[in-house]
Amino acid sequence: MSLRQKLFMKSQLVALIVVFLAQPTLALANWPDWRGPAGQGHSAATGLPLHWSETQNIVWKTPIHDLGYSTPVVWGDQVWLTTATKKGETLYAVCIDFDSGRVIHDIAVFHPEKPQRVHRNNSYATPSAVVEEGFVYVHYGSHGTACLDTETGREVWRREDLHCNHLQGPVSSPILHGDLLICPFEGTDVQFVVALDKKTGKNVWRYDRPRELYENIEPLYLLKSYHTPVVVEVNGTPQLINNGAMLVTGHEPRTGKELWRVLYRDDNPISRIVSGHGLLFINSGGNPGASHLLAVRQGGVGDVTDTHVVWKMTEDAPHEGSPVLVGDLLYLLSDKGLLNCKEALTGKTVWSERLEGDYGASLLYADGRIYISSKEGKTTVIKPGRTFRVLAANRLDGFLGASPAVAGKSLLLRTKTHLYRIQQE
Numbered sequence: 001m002s003l004r005q006k007l008f009m010k011s012q013l014v015a016l017i018v019v020f021l022a023q024p025t026l027a028l029a030n031w032p033d034w035r036g037p038a039g040q041g042h043s044a045a046t047g048l049p050l051h052w053s054e055t056q057n058i059v060w061k062t063p064i065h066d067l068g069y070s071t072p073v074v075w076g077d078q079v080w081l082t083t084a085t086k087k088g089e090t091l092y093a094v095c096i097d098f099d100s101g102r103v104i105h106d107i108a109v110f111h112p113e114k115p116q117r118v119h120r121n122n123s124y125a126t127p128s129a130v131v132e133e134g135f136v137y138v139h140y141g142s143h144g145t146a147c148l149d150t151e152t153g154r155e156v157w158r159r160e161d162l163h164c165n166h167l168q169g170p171v172s173s174p175i176l177h178g179d180l181l182i183c184p185f186e187g188t189d190v191q192f193v194v195a196l197d198k199k200t201g202k203n204v205w206r207y208d209r210p211r212e213l214y215e216n217i218e219p220l221y222l223l224k225s226y227h228t229p230v231v232v233e234v235n236g237t238p239q240l241i242n243n244g245a246m247l248v249t250g251h252e253p254r255t256g257k258e259l260w261r262v263l264y265r266d267d268n269p270i271s272r273i274v275s276g277h278g279l280l281f282i283n284s285g286g287n288p289g290a291s292h293l294l295a296v297r298q299g300g301v302g303d304v305t306d307t308h309v310v311w312k313m314t315e316d317a318p319h320e321g322s323p324v325l326v327g328d329l330l331y332l333l334s335d336k337g338l339l340n341c342k343e344a345l346t347g348k349t350v351w352s353e354r355l356e357g358d359y360g361a362s363l364l365y366a367d368g369r370i371y372i373s374s375k376e377g378k379t380t381v382i383k384p385g386r387t388f389r390v391l392a393a394n395r396l397d398g399f400l401g402a403s404p405a406v407a408g409k410s411l412l413l414r415t416k417t418h419l420y421r422i423q424q425e
Contacts (some may be wrong), residue, residue, distance in 0.1 A: 031405045031412075034071035034173055035362060039230045040274050041324045043366035043406040049424045050369070050381060052394045052411075059410065059421040060101030064072040064094065068125030069401040070173075072419060074098065074413045075131045078150055079412060080252065081402075081419065082138055084124035091100060091124060093138045093148060098407060101306030101421060105153035110144040110160070118169025128173040128183070129400075136200070137181050138270060139172020145183060147201060157201035164224075165189045171226035171270065177238070177253045178205060184243045186225035193242050195256060205256035211264075213246045217348035222267040225285070232275045234298045243269050248282050248296070258299040262309060266292055271361065272322040274330075277344050279310060281330060283318060293349060311347030316340060321403075322362035324370060326384040331370060333359055339372070341388070353388045355380055362403040373400045377415065396420060 035041045047088040049057045068083035079096040089112070093180035095105035118124060127139045135156065139145045142163045147156040164187030172184040180195045191209040196202065204417040214223050225244035231253055232239055240253040245267045250259045262282070275298070284292045295315040299310045316338045330344045337355040342348060357374035364371040365384070369391060373379045377396045383389040400413035410423040 009371060012344050016380075028115065029406070029408065030076070030131075031072075031074040031407055032131050033073065033175060034130075034228070034403055034405075035230075035272060035322060036406070037082065037379070039272065041322060041362055041364050041366070041403075045406050045409065046367050047409040047424065048367040048369075048406065048411060049409075049422050050392050052079060052396075052422045054397055055308065057422055057425055059423050061421075062096055062101040062103065062419045064414070064419055065106075066090075066092065066125075067416070069123050070125050070414075071402045072096075072129040072405045073129050073131045073136075074405060074407040074412070075136075075150065078104065078131075078257070079405075079407070079419070080129050080131050080136045080138075080150075081414065082125040082127070082129055082140070084140070086123075088112055088124040088143065091138075091143060092138045093129065093136065093146075093153075095153070096149070096419060097402070098410075098421070101419075105148075106361050109138055109146050109148070109155070109158075110140060112143045115143060115258050116166050116169065116215035118166075121125045122171065124169065126169065130174050130176050132176060135198070137174055137176070137182060137252075138139045139170075141166055141172070142185070142187075143170070143172065145181075145201070147181075159196070159201050162194060162199055164189065164191070164282060167221055168222055173228045175229055175231065177197050177240070182229060182253070184225070184229060184244070185244065186223075186227070188220040188221075188223050191223065191225070191244055193256070197252075200364060207242070207249075207251065207256040207258065209244060209247070209249075225268060226270040228272050230273050230275075232273075232280070239298075241273050241275075241282075243282050243284070245269070245285060248273075248280075248284070248294075251299070260302060260304050260308075262294065262296055263303070263305045264292065264294060270320050271318045274323055276325045276327050277328065279344065281323060281325070281344075283322075286317075286319070290315075291317040291334075292294065292317040294325075295344070313340075313342070313347060316352075320360040324363040326364045326365050326370070329384065329386070329410065331363055331384065333363060333372060335359055335372070339382075339388075350386050351388050355360075362402055364404045364406070371404055371411070373404060373413065375399055379404075379413070 146158040240251040264284040266285035322332040
């Protein structure tokens, strides 16, 4: 064998070793946003657990101090979430090692002098963080937004000057798009979304909702929203979809320019928009038990209220939890546990089933299954399709207020007191 051949074989062996050693990292897909990589509640992961309990398939169970309902986000071997003292005097960012469950960083990010009040069912750490390589962005509504270095926990920048009157506390999460961190602020006094330069925290653009829609509206809570925007591809071009009280708007994400709007005159949308088949499925708010959902055709310009609404759901629509689209079927869950399966294109009900308990977490589609978590700690797993079929029902101790996250072959579930890593043994 010639020297050249030996060197070639050696280089190939080294390459194989590098690939082999890198497999655990490659296998651990990131979950950077509270609804996953595309903000749609989908994961491409396989081999996820079907059954678990307090004594089965628990890799680790890490206590989380104080109180928060934010969903964990994952990048590499780090899991980030937020928590806060019950009265909001200190707001924390917590980083947990994915492999061991050990707390790596526990950072007191903000100390508000006069925290706004929150609803009894809310917390000061309900907005979820968003994470990318090297940086995590934590957001607590009017109480502050900050960028942290994920390796050191060091603060890169902070903003404490973006305010609205949340009335019942902050809920909306920030999102990343390119070089922008996009944050919604929708209170009883002002309603706007702002795009910050993610490197510096400085304003790039700000869009204020049209004030004429909010005149003479009583009571004040009808003016506010708890939504999180989403960026979707429309005819090959990204659009920021931003729904709040009274209307939903589409924007150029780089500039904030409004492209279209649909008026619906409802309030308090919480659940996040999903998209597919050329449609946007938009929660338009309304009181719990009377929430509405609109299917809006993509690609409009200007006011498309009368031209682009394809169908409406006015009974048993989700209020807190976001739906999930699987194939041509849309799955929607009301706060009181009524699970509807609808044809996405027509809104026709395929089946409807009542689940036990109260619900706030968003639906997750992963590994060919839909995971549905109740506030009582029970996660029902169903098979998507035109027939309702339960695959498993799993229970953990404690209140499940956050939406599930996926990392590798693991589910991450956050209760009121702990974060669990669940994986098939």
